[in-house]
Amino acid sequence: MHFRVILRILGILMMVFSFSMVPPALVSWLYDDGSMNAFLVAFGITFATGLITWMPVYRVRQDLRTRDGFLITVLFWTVLGLFGSIPLMLAETPHLSVVDAVFESLSGLTTTGATVITGIDHLPASILWYRQQLQWFGGMGIIVLAVAILPMLGIGGMQLYRAETPGPVKDSKLTPRITETAKALWYIYLSLTIACALGYWAAGMSAFDAICHSFSTVAIGGFSTHDASIGYFDNPMIEAIAIFFMVISAVNFALHFSAWKQKSLSHYWQDPEFRFYVSLLLGITAFCALVLHVTGTIEGLEAVRNALFEVVSIATTTGYATADFAQWPTMLPFLLFIAAFAGGCAGSTGGGMKVIRILIILKQGMREVTRLLHPSAVMPIKLGNRAISDRVAEAVWGFFSVYLIVFVIMLIALLGTGLDQVTAWTAVGATLNNLGPGLGDVAAHYGDLNDSAKWILCFSMLLGRLEVFTLLVLFTPAFWRR
Template sequence: MRSAHTASPAGAAKRRFAAVQRIVGLLLMGFSTTMLPPVAVDLFYGENTWPAYLIAAALTLLAGLIIWWPVRNYRGELKVREGFLIVVLFWVVLSAFGAIPLYLTHSAWHSLTDALFESISGLTATGATTVAAGLDLMPHATLYYRSQLHWFGGMGIVVLAVAVLPMLGVGGMQLYRAETPGPMKDTKLTPRITSSARALWTIYVLLTLSCALAYRLLGMSSFDAICHAMSTVSTGGFSTHDASIGYFHSLGIEIAAMLFMLAGASNFALHFLAWEQRSLRLYLRNAEFRAFLLLYLVLGVIVCGLLYAAGTYGSLGESVRKGLFQVIAYGTDAGFATADPSHWPHFLPLLLVLATFMGSCAGSTGGGVKVIRLVLFGKQASREIARLIHPSAELPIKLENKIVPDAVVYAIGGFFSVYIAITLLLSFAMVFTGLDPVTAFSAVAGAINNGGPGLNSVVANVASVSEIGKWILIVAMLMGRLEVFTLLVIFTPSFWRR
């Protein structure tokens, strides 16, 4: 017979939070090791910033140990609700500790808010920065650390933990579902969830190495190639230079960047299946990937055509080069730049901002609402029109000859409604901080879609944004990285009921 204490709601809550506490402590201790590579980078270049990273690593390790130690012997099943809470807590706590070396190493971050903003922007693979200028003169360790934040955050460090830390001793599926982007969260590549997460990370590492090699062969230094590869495949956008990719003035580097940005914004499950079956045909058989390519083809034709027609650039070749790069950089939410589109003609600046909402696939490192949701939303709209004509007809929605459950379709409609409502609400809040409506909307779009650059004064950085405005964008970045509902669900009363 169970004791009254064990059966009580307080006892259940205590057990629930013990599981959360134990895992967050373990993950935080694991994260402390990511602050050691910058130490090696600093020692190699002899710039004397390594003490800050050792201090940050020690503080992070100590905090994780303090959190974990009281519940180190706890063993219990992890429920779905605990998985959501762990993911949200970990992103918030990890970002806070990730800001420590930034605050200690360089004067570019004049406040804890700026350092926290940079850390969250890095880990969410957003790429917005509070640094107005001076990247070219920063210590190499700092530049490397910023790109490394992108790289771990791009695929999701919680998914990494599920892949390499089976010692957690709890249901990894709950963490995986809470962290994985897109509507198809229950899709597994292999029978074991740990193997699935490990497979995703294997593809991620191989793509990053391939990207770094391509950049090196095309003329980047080894350091620039590594940093930009991590930022490219993660669709993050942090660069080692103020001029971003435009610093290199290389068509070859720009082409490589576009290809790997598209690879990062594609579904990594599709990459895995294509690799496993040694077939590129799988890409073209995939409905989301076909829509993904069509989207960029249409956007590219519109943008490049209007740039050439308006005479913005001197030739068709230059119009295509500048236009297509910005289309892919904004659309994939990578945030690199070779031009400032704020003053492009007609509606092109707004079109690029809208592209940040829809240019990435589910299961990718990109942000936004995901292409698969747009495809299903379009099919639902077509079905509703057909129902007006044939009210009694059975009209199931199919994707690749498989019927999509109505629950998924309706959930996508709800997601769009909430996503748009939050974007507008945050945009109004940014207007109250002093930004004009276009700049405010583009800043929020860049944050909630984890895209980075906006328009006008926030096209390159958010240094001019007020303190309150930066906190609004911090909330937007976290919401975007966790796809809104993962964050909102923990604020509902029913979440905390037994």
């Protein structure tokens, strides 16, 4: 383990992250909301800590190993979650406690979208901006951004990229060099954000709301500048724009890169994961709309409008709301939460287990059923025309098993803090899948939970963002052996 080079990288990344305090400080100055000092102090503390960490080891030049990448990734998200909480503690409004500030900060950076704050409409503009900005940085992963500059500092970045990128296949690159890959991802990410902001603004949002909501939409985050979320605007055009950008942001960014490179959209439908993803969204939407109409909860086109938005929002793990889906017929909220376990596609900003893993599990399940009839048959699992190796299938099953075991352990831990069953299981599901809203006591916000439950859910958010294994591997003795 190269601890000196790890400290060097961590110091650099903390100094880079400190500059994220500058935009909200400028917003505070522009709106004169009284929070500027909180951001300036947070900038100073974060930059100084990064500098002190970096200075003793700034001459170190060593190649990173894979285990170094895992440790840096976990340290980075943990440290940024802690230092990102400083403005939320120092600002007069909301002036959060340590646990609440860390919860809110991690929720933003991990794009979970769970909040402990009430009265969001009355928060200072700079705090509103900062919450959305945290999600935007977390969406693609600040480490992927840092990978683009690490080679210039004499540090290879492929180990970081493999530890950070979500999905079961992490060795594929869009371009021959990892630096160019990171840049390509960020160009696409930035372009989608600008397009989303312009769409919101043209549809009737203020410029401030449009930019803030574009941050959390493309990041699949779900934070809003209003307590009523997207429902505050009650605008079908805004909802349509949100649906469009939530859907494409939960698609593998490699497909977007190919579309830009080849100037063609045909390869989207050729991708089996994309087809399965769209089919899931449409199928669940149709079922929800039918149930809403038949039960008289919401009728006609309004049932379709509400069902489509909520299904896309929850299934992509964004967490926006236009209606209180917790009040829908009981099976629908449960169905939506199950859909969130699938989440977005691999290589997207979405959470959950990723659609491609669910597809592989289903295909393997069908293969086992067929083997009952033809025990000697050789039947490879195929995605499109490409057969996947048994090693990948085993890895997917391993991930699925560990994911469910972690879910059960976290659920038991939350029940041990005194939460009821509905609140506990949806809180774990919402944080582990980086979804945000839950049911029961966490349907609106997480502010009423006890501190122990909040710390557990902070760990759950990190597990979800780092896809479980990246974090759990640090707790194995083999990781620390020479």
